[in-house]
Structures are given as structure tokens and as C-alpha cells.
Amino acid sequence: MPTARSRSDRCPGALRPWPATDGMLVRLRLIGGRVAPQQLRSLVTAAEEYGDGRVHVTSRTNLQVRAFPGTEGRLDDAALAALERTGLLPTRTHELVRNVMVSPQTGLAGGRADLRPVATALDRLVCADPALAALPGRFLFVLDDGRGDLRDRSADLGLVALDGHTAQLRIGRSWGDVVPLDRAAERLAALAHEFVVRRGTGPTAPWHVAELDAPLTPAAPPHPRLPSPGEQLSYGAVPGGRHVEVVATGLDRAAVDALTTGAPYLIVTPWRGVLVPEEQKS
Incomplete structure (x- = not known):
């Protein structure tokens, strides 16, 4: 049965931060969890200046920062500008x-x-x-x-x-x-x-x-070549790189520096970790 809704969703973003007890919470979307080292370093810099000094990861492979300044459902202009300088807010209209x-x-x-x-x-x-x-x-x-x-x-x-x-x-x-x-x-x-x-x-x-009240399209049978459901990626050395667990308190400057040093890019995973790809040999 379709779920009855009584309000619009309130999933947070940079232009729609969530007013938590410690300040504004902001979620920044990553496509496939992929983030450039400089973007992550810039984000922890913004978190140090405006928030709790840490970058958090989500089970939807996104990034969050907390305790940012703002009022009436909006970030302060300087804090929003700092987030835009990270390159992690490529569109204002579609950020959510x-x-x-x-x-x-x-x-x-x-x-x-x-x-x-x-x-x-x-x-x-x-x-x-x-x-x-x-x-x-x-x-x-x-x-x-x-x-x-x-x-x-x-x-x-x-x-x-x-x-x-x-x-x-x-x-x-x-x-x-x-x-x-x-x-x-x-x-x-x-x-x-x-x-x-x-x-x-x-x-x-x-x-x-x-x-929806009716299916978006007619359902089809599962294809015989569909894979069986797999297990989550283990932490440690894995094919293609190293999977690092991110603790509940998030990543501080030292943790970000350790992850980004020498990394071509990083991938936030659905298991609250960061996959550091191994260096490609020429």
C-alpha cells in the first residue's frame, strides 16, 4: 500500500540546512561517493572555521558537516560561500x-x-x-x-x-x-x-x-543473469584499494590528511567508510 504523507521531506542540504541542537547540519551530495582530495581538504577547512571541525559520512555515500551558523533555515552567507568554494555544491537548483x-x-x-x-x-x-x-x-x-x-x-x-x-x-x-x-x-x-x-x-x-498509487511502469521478471546479493565491503585491503572505516565522530584534519595524501580520489562507501584507490602503475 502507498504510504500516506502529511509533510514534504526535509532532507538537509546547503541551501536547506537542518537546525540541529548544535547548529545547522548540512549534507553535500557525492555522485557514487566520489570526492577529490582537495575538495575534502577544503571541506574540513570550512568545518574548522564554521562548524565542529569534522567531516561526517552517511550511509548514502554523502558528506555532512555540523554546527554551522545560520538562522531561519538558512546558513550564514560566509559559511555558505565557504561550502561553495569546496566545489561540492555544483548546482544550487538541484543540490538536494x-x-x-x-x-x-x-x-x-x-x-x-x-x-x-x-x-x-x-x-x-x-x-x-x-x-x-x-x-x-x-x-x-x-x-x-x-x-x-x-x-x-x-x-x-x-x-x-x-x-x-x-x-x-x-x-x-x-x-x-x-x-x-x-x-x-x-x-x-x-x-x-x-x-x-x-x-x-x-x-x-x-x-x-x-x-505511487499505480506502478510507474509494468513490472518485469528478474533476469536470470542477475547476481545474488553480495556482502558489504570489508575494511582493510580490498581489490582496487583500501577501505577505511569512518568512526561516528567523523574525520578531523589529521584523518583527512592521512586519507588524501597521495590519493588520486576517494570514494565514500555505503558502509560509512572511505575507499582509497590504489595508485595506478604506469
């Missing part, structure tokens, strides 16, 4: 809806396909569609590269790679069509647009695809 989770090791080791190009294309298409700025902040795309690590993750829309060229779509709690990977981002963005049209507006509008 850039929720794209991807198998963390995709393109590094294992998996059936490198989904990084799909994730990049999906982010571009979402941000290019003005209507998709109305997606709820909790709406989530989940892309599994065929290893099964994200197959059981709750998703509004997503896919699981069947091989290097095709994937089966996920639509709410159901399976969708099998599509070419080079068209997958386009299909997912179009389905998200249809969801926005179908959900309507106002505080009672659904947050998730599964809450």
Missing part, C-alpha cells in the same frame, strides 16, 4: 536531488561493467531537467555494477549490470526492462521525470516510487 549511489569498486576491480560513465551521465541529465529539481531529497538512484553489493539496497530507480553492455532496471520494489548501458542514464532520468509528474505537489505528495 543529486542522490546517486554506485558500487564503490566499479571501474577499480571486479564487477561486470564500469558504471562511472553511467553515473556521470545521469547526474548531468538530472541537473539539466528543471522539473527534476522537484524530486524529494530522499529520492535515491542505486547503480549496481553486477557484483551484487547494492542489489538489496532500497532504491527508487536504479539498475543492476548483467554484463558489460546491458543492465536490468530497478523501479521501486520491482524490476524493469533490460536496457543497453549506453542508454541507461537517459531511461532513468526519463522515469524520474515521470515520477515527478505523477506524484503531484504539496505536502502529501509521495517521496518514493513505491508510494
Whole structure:
């Protein structure tokens, strides 16, 4: 049965911070959890100047900072400007809806396909569609590269790679069509647009695809080549790099420096960790 809503979602962002007891909480979206070392260093600098001095990670592979100054649901201008200088707020209009989770090791080791190009294309298409700025902040795309690590993750829309060229779509709690990977981002963005049209507006509008009164598309049977659900990535040395657990208190300056030294980029994982890719040998 669809869930009855009585209010709009309040998932926090830089332009819609959450007023916590210690100040404003801000969430910054990462596509597939990927963040450049300089961006993370810039963010901890902003946290030291305006917040609690730490960068926190979420189970949706995003970053958070806490205790930022603000009033009446807005950050102070200087604090917001500091966050924009990190490069982690590429769009003001769509900042809340850039929720794209991807198998963390995709393109590094294992998996059936490198989904990084799909994730990049999906982010571009979402941000290019003005209507998709109305997606709820909790709406989530989940892309599994065929290893099964994200197959059981709750998703509004997503896919699981069947091989290097095709994937089966996920639509709410159901399976969708099998599509070419080079068209997958386009299909997912179009389905998200249809969801926005179908959900309507106002505080009672659904947050998730599964809450619609009727299915977004007809359900399809699961493809025989779908992988079995996989286990979470262990901490320590893993294929493609090193998976570091992030404690509940977050990352301070020393922890950020240790993670970013020599790293080409970092990947926040769904298991509240950071994957540090191994250096590529020339």
C-alpha cells in the first residue's frame, strides 16, 4: 500500500540546512561517493572555521558537516560561500536531488561493467531537467555494477549490470526492462521525470516510487543473469584499494590528511567508510 504523507521531506542540504541542537547540519551530495582530495581538504577547512571541525559520512555515500551558523533555515552567507568554494555544491537548483549511489569498486576491480560513465551521465541529465529539481531529497538512484553489493539496497530507480553492455532496471520494489548501458542514464532520468509528474505537489505528495498509487511502469521478471546479493565491503585491503572505516565522530584534519595524501580520489562507501584507490602503475 502507498504510504500516506502529511509533510514534504526535509532532507538537509546547503541551501536547506537542518537546525540541529548544535547548529545547522548540512549534507553535500557525492555522485557514487566520489570526492577529490582537495575538495575534502577544503571541506574540513570550512568545518574548522564554521562548524565542529569534522567531516561526517552517511550511509548514502554523502558528506555532512555540523554546527554551522545560520538562522531561519538558512546558513550564514560566509559559511555558505565557504561550502561553495569546496566545489561540492555544483548546482544550487538541484543540490538536494543529486542522490546517486554506485558500487564503490566499479571501474577499480571486479564487477561486470564500469558504471562511472553511467553515473556521470545521469547526474548531468538530472541537473539539466528543471522539473527534476522537484524530486524529494530522499529520492535515491542505486547503480549496481553486477557484483551484487547494492542489489538489496532500497532504491527508487536504479539498475543492476548483467554484463558489460546491458543492465536490468530497478523501479521501486520491482524490476524493469533490460536496457543497453549506453542508454541507461537517459531511461532513468526519463522515469524520474515521470515520477515527478505523477506524484503531484504539496505536502502529501509521495517521496518514493513505491508510494505511487499505480506502478510507474509494468513490472518485469528478474533476469536470470542477475547476481545474488553480495556482502558489504570489508575494511582493510580490498581489490582496487583500501577501505577505511569512518568512526561516528567523523574525520578531523589529521584523518583527512592521512586519507588524501597521495590519493588520486576517494570514494565514500555505503558502509560509512572511505575507499582509497590504489595508485595506478604506469
